[in-house]
Amino acid sequence: MIEIKNLTVTVNNKKILDKLNLTVGNGEIHAIMGPNGSGKSTLGQVIAGKDGYEVASGSIKLEGKNLLSLTPEERSLAGIFLGFQYPIEIPGVNNAYLLKAALNAQRVSRNEKEIDAFDFMTLIKDKMKLMQIPETFLSRSVNEGFSGGEKKRNEILQMLILQPKLCILDETDSGLDVDALKVVSSGIKSISNNKRSIILITHYERLLKLVEPDFVHVLSDGKIVKSGNKDLAHELDAKGYDWVK
Amino acid sequence: MANNKVIENIVENKYKHGFVTDIEQEQFDPGLDEDVIIRISKRKGEPEFLKNWRLKAFSQWRNMKEPSWQHLKYHPINYQDISYFAAPKNQKDAPKSLDEVDPKLLETYDKLGIPLHERARLAGVAVDAVFDSVSVATTFKEKLSEAGVIFCPFSDAVKKYPEKIEQYLGSVVPQRDNFFAALNSAVFSDGSFVYIPKGVRCPMELSTYFRINANNTGQFERTLIIADEDSHVSYLEGCTAPMRDENQLHAAVVELVALDNAEIKYSTVQNWYPGDENGIGGIYNFVTKRGDCRGKNSKISWTQVETGSAITWKYPSCVLRGENSIGEFYSVALTNNYQQADTGTKMIHIGKNTSSTIISKGISAGFGENSYRGLVKVLPTANNARNYTQCDSLLLGNKCSANTFPYIEAKNNSSKIEHEASTSKISEDQLFYCRQRGLSEEDSVNLIVNGFCKDVFKKLPMEFAVEAQNLLNVSLEGAIG
Ligand SMILES: Nc1ncnc2c1ncn2[C@@H]1O[C@H](COP(=O)(O)OP(=O)(O)OP(=O)(O)O)[C@@H](O)[C@H]1O
Ligand SMILES: [Mg+2]
Numbered sequence: 001m002i003e004i005k006n007l008t009v010t011v012n013n014k015k016i017l018d019k020l021n022l023t024v025g026n027g028e029i030h031a032i033m034g035p036n037g038s039g040k041s042t043l044g045q046v047i048a049g050k051d052g053y054e055v056a057s058g059s060i061k062l063e064g065k066n067l068l069s070l071t072p073e074e075r076s077l078a079g080i081f082l083g084f085q086y087p088i089e090i091p092g093v094n095n096a097y098l099l100k101a102a103l104n105a106q107r108v109s110r111n112e113k114e115i116d117a118f119d120f121m122t123l124i125k126d127k128m129k130l131m132q133i134p135e136t137f138l139s140r141s142v143n144e145g146f147s148g149g150e151k152k153r154n155e156i157l158q159m160l161i162l163q164p165k166l167c168i169l170d171e172t173d174s175g176l177d178v179d180a181l182k183v184v185s186s187g188i189k190s191i192s193n194n195k196r197s198i199i200l201i202t203h204y205e206r207l208l209k210l211v212e213p214d215f216v217h218v219l220s221d222g223k224i225v226k227s228g229n230k231d232l233a234h235e236l237d238a239k240g241y242d243w244v245k
Numbered sequence: 246m247a248n249n250k251v252i253e254n255i256v257e258n259k260y261k262h263g264f265v266t267d268i269e270q271e272q273f274d275p276g277l278d279e280d281v282i283i284r285i286s287k288r289k290g291e292p293e294f295l296k297n298w299r300l301k302a303f304s305q306w307r308n309m310k311e312p313s314w315q316h317l318k319y320h321p322i323n324y325q326d327i328s329y330f331a332a333p334k335n336q337k338d339a340p341k342s343l344d345e346v347d348p349k350l351l352e353t354y355d356k357l358g359i360p361l362h363e364r365a366r367l368a369g370v371a372v373d374a375v376f377d378s379v380s381v382a383t384t385f386k387e388k389l390s391e392a393g394v395i396f397c398p399f400s401d402a403v404k405k406y407p408e409k410i411e412q413y414l415g416s417v418v419p420q421r422d423n424f425f426a427a428l429n430s431a432v433f434s435d436g437s438f439v440y441i442p443k444g445v446r447c448p449m450e451l452s453t454y455f456r457i458n459a460n461n462t463g464q465f466e467r468t469l470i471i472a473d474e475d476s477h478v479s480y481l482e483g484c485t486a487p488m489r490d491e492n493q494l495h496a497a498v499v500e501l502v503a504l505d506n507a508e509i510k511y512s513t514v515q516n517w518y519p520g521d522e523n524g525i526g527g528i529y530n531f532v533t534k535r536g537d538c539r540g541k542n543s544k545i546s547w548t549q550v551e552t553g554s555a556i557t558w559k560y561p562s563c564v565l566r567g568e569n570s571i572g573e574f575y576s577v578a579l580t581n582n583y584q585q586a587d588t589g590t591k592m593i594h595i596g597k598n599t600s601s602t603i604i605s606k607g608i609s610a611g612f613g614e615n616s617y618r619g620l621v622k623v624l625p626t627a628n629n630a631r632n633y634t635q636c637d638s639l640l641l642g643n644k645c646s647a648n649t650f651p652y653i654e655a656k657n658n659s660s661k662i663e664h665e666a667s668t669s670k671i672s673e674d675q676l677f678y679c680r681q682r683g684l685s686e687e688d689s690v691n692l693i694v695n696g697f698c699k700d701v702f703k704k705l706p707m708e709f710a711v712e713a714q715n716l717l718n719v720s721l722e723g724a725i726g
Contacts, residue, residue, distance in 0.1 A: 088675055
């Protein structure tokens with residue numbers, strides 16, 4: 001699905017990612033763990049095409065296609081979804097409106113017809129039920145006044161609607177209560193299949209018990225310093241990061 | 246909405262047939278003196294009082310100076326270079342078909358979603374309207390007259406209801422209120438007159454679309470709206486589509502009078518020619534709009550979306566005279582390229598328990614300059630006056646600017662005045678969020694800007710709100726990237 005080679009990224013001449021390599025196959029679930037400030041979010045943002053990062057060297061390919069020359073929206077339309085660690089508030093912009101506009105942008109890029117209002121409502125109400133988001137959230141402004149957990153569930157809702165090929169979820173499990181964690185993980189599992197790939201950026205094993213990863217990587221100082229299976233997550237939970245750094 | 250414009254066209258043609266034309270020239274030579282004013286008044290067949298009123302305004306204007314306090318730059322206007330009277334346009338000069346119309350204008354109509362058959366009329370094409378919609382216009386007129394509502398061109402009102410004109414004209418905006426108001430009082434061309442009788446709730450939104458003879462209201466428009474006791478009216482001015490217009494200077498005056506328990510809601514969408522990307526051309530829009538809450542419990546509410554004109558100088562205001570009266574001002578002003586806007590409001594609290602709300606959203610892009618200027622004045626008589634002002638500016642790019650000039654004069658200790666202001670750049674993180682979900686950069690900007698304006702848009706009548714959003718999107722084109 002995605003192949004990252006020798007990726008070095010700087011911000012204001014400060015190196016944040018250092019010759020990073022990562023390959024995620026179709027249908028695989030990878031977890032990326034690592035200390036605060038190690039570069040996990042940066043990796044997600046760079047894959048999604050955020051401005052302000054200098055890609056000094058390396059390549060990112062999605063299904064063999066060079067991503068680095070594409071705009072953020074082109075990457076989105078190519079199938080990349082980033083669930084943000086801190087979803088931003090957009091005052092005055094209706095939550096449902098953004099979602100519908102986004103879905104239609106995706107459909108149009110696939111030469112499909114725009115979804116009609118009725119089908120959209122049916123679709124979104126169904127997914128909202130799954131994410132246990134009350135329908136009143138449809139008419140609220142995007143993320144405005146949402147609690148931390150509500151923002152995270154809303155990110156998953158967007159993912160369920162957009163049905164991306166590669167889902168990068170940046171600490172979507174942080175700040176969730178026990179029940180919300182179950183809801184979020186069942187949302188993730190509901191779209192996981194043998195074609196769709198998922199990257200879970202997380203600090204906690206508890207998510208990985210609910211959504212079992214095929215691989216676990218430790219990112220430290222901009223490099224992947226260790227990779228393993230789900231047992232690695234368990235070990236990290238018990239021992240911390242010092243021993244892998 | 247669409248057909249109504251066509252209807253108006255038909256009705257207007259009829260009106261022209263009834264127009265008594267003397268064989269004087271179509272347009273006066275440029276220049277302004279007493280003789281010109283006397284001739285204007287004569288050509289319009291006005292009563293003596295109005296001619297004298299104009300002359301008085303003219304003599305005052307001659308002793309006034311063009312204001313220079315506003316945050317605007319423009320070349321001096323030579324008032325002797327302007328022609329102050331033009332008879333209704335001869336259809337001979339009009340483009341014969343849409344093929345003769347500026348393609349850029351047509352492109353804009355397309356983006357605004359203006360129906361095909363309507364574009365011709367807006368572009369000033371000589372259309373022989375073929376729609377069987379005269380009956381709709383008639384129904385409209387019948388409905389209004391059943392309710393006793395008067396809605397007609399100002400010049401018709403002068404002939405039919407001279408006593409009302411004499412009573413109210415200039416009673417809200419005195420002739421010497423300001424330079425442009427004085428000029429307008431001397432030379433005004435035409436406009437709307439509305440009277441809502443006691444206890445009547447106007448059965449429909451009054452739109453200038455419906456105003457018979459909407460073309461050629463000219464550059465010195467004059468509008469007077471009177472809501473008698475316990476009445477209610479919502480008036481829509483303007484049109485989201487740019488109109489063909491050769492006049493550079495526009496100096497309109499709008500006066501509103503609300504008597505006891507009356508309510509007037511006045512909505513404007515202004516999209517006149519803003520000039521090109523380099524700031525060449527464009528309309529100078531110097532308007533005086535004021536509402537007088539004369540009666541107790543009366544309410545006047547201004548909502549404006551200003552995206553056009555090279556220069557906008559406009560402060561729709563409320564004089565809160567009646568006890569418990571309410572004034573509101575909701576504004577979106579956008580400046581792109583080299584547009585300049587100096588706009589805001591004045592809320593003058595005179596009566597007890599009067600309250601006012603001001604929500605202003607300024608958006609600057611390109612090299613645009615956008616200033617909010619607002620005055621909240623509480624007189625000693627206005628016990629328990631309340632004002633809430635919120636004034637937000639959004640900057641797109643870093644060559645544009647936004648200024649806020651709030652003036653507060655409180656002369657009564659019991660008043661409560663709140664003011665909030667913010668200036669922000671369009672957020673990179675918000676843009677990235679939208680683009681990450683698949684929206685183009687342009688769509689993302691539009692979405693965020695529309696969200697920024699939401700509090701004002703929701704005050705617009707429904708069908709206007711949608712048009713206003715489209716309009717904002719069109720006006721923002723090229724603002725980023
Ligand atoms: N725009 C920026 N300007 C300056 N420094 C930045 C910028 N973006 C990221 N950094 C720095 O890069 C490093 C990696 O940040 P990043 O957000 O990727 O860490 P993280 O692994 O996601 O951490 P956490 O677990 O706390 O979320 C940090 O030291 C951060 O301060
Ligand atoms: Mg992070």
